[in-house]
Amino acid sequence: MDELVDRIYEASVIPSLWVEVLDRISAIAHCDGGLLIAADPSKNVHAVSSECLSPMLRAFIEEGWMHQNIRAARLAPLNYSGFVVDLDIVTPEEAETDPFYVDCLRKFGGGVGTGTVIPAPTGDLIIFNMERSYKRGFIERSVLTELDALRPHLARSALLSVRLGLERARAMTEALSRLNLPAAVLTAKGQVLSTNALLDGMQARFICGAGGQLVISYRPANALFKAALASSDVSDSVRQTYSIPVPALDDLQPCVAHLVPLRRQARDIFNGAANLLVVTSITTPSAPPAHILHGLFDLSPAEARVAQNLFEGRTIEEIATANGLSRETIRKQLRAVLTKTGTNRQSELVGLLSGAQIRAHG
DSSP: OHHHHHHHHHHTTOGGGHHHHHHHHHHHTTOSEEEEEEEOTTOOEEEEEOGGGHHHHHHHHHTSGGGGOHHHHHHGGGTOSSOEEGGGTSOHHHHHHOHIIIIIIGGGTOEEEEEEEEEOTTSOEEEEEEEEEGGGOSOOGGGHHHHHHHHHHHHHHHHHHHHHHHHHHHHHHHHHHHTTOOEEEEETTOBEEEEOHHHHTTTTTEEEOGGGBEEESSHHHHHHHHHHHHHTOSOTTTOOOEEEEEOOBTTBOOEEEEEEEOOGGGOBTTTTEEEEEEEEEOOOSSOOOHHHHHHHHOOOHHHHHHHHHHHTTOOHHHHHHHHTOOHHHHHHHHHHHHHHHTOSSHHHHHHHHHTOOOOOOO
16 A cells, blocks of 8 residues: 555656556556546646556547536535545436446446545645446445555656646746747646746737637747647557647748647646747748758658748759659649648748748738
């Protein structure tokens, strides 16, 4: 038990350890796995779970079950400082018929659980829940003694994580400021957790809108930004960096906003940090070299070569001949370049690469 308590406090500073903690606590409760859910006052939900419960967690968030959760609705008002089992908050009949139990929990291998709610001074609600198949019957109350012994440690660790999370976000953006990089730490939905002074100085371009949502003033770039946020809401193993070009407007230089996913230890379950936005300016009078093009726009080597050749004034036919490729292959690569750079015409692409003033419409 002492080792588990140590692990709980380690998880407050290394968020990826919560999965192991959940697995070990669920074993004490004779359950299959555990879930840790943090809901802020705006009802934004951030969560992590044991691997076996990840489909359940995904459905809980994406299918709106968080708003139909009879457990949380019954448990939160009790202000009970301990773990409870299902029969403490619902009747056997409700556990058999309530949609949350039948269409969410049971559907994904659960249906019987024990949990606790921890209110944070920030207004966040932190929920620990251990779950097992309803076929195994209701959880015995005898396990609650051990779980309640762990609860004070879980509460202190969770509250510490809430406080540390924002400090980590601030430290991250300030470190990038020292590298002369405007930056922000964002939630998975694009809400701002922290910005540095350099990004604050670009408020004509990057606006903190309603609900703390980051908005790019140039609408086509903002559409790409929203699409990138939606596409980045996947597992750590397949998440990728997105580069969003923002063309010049009036006296503002063109720039590229990079949406970088925060993985494993860098992510924070309690403040919802999921993405880092880093902005790089394009001020060079010549086309950036291939490795810079790859870093700015995620271009492949072949696509970067096409972009450089176009900047140098070569036609599609000349590029195809020089590289021993068909014109259709070069056109296909050019279409990919235009898509990745957010431009519609070759002239816009050349202007973006050169830092020329491209007047934005829309």
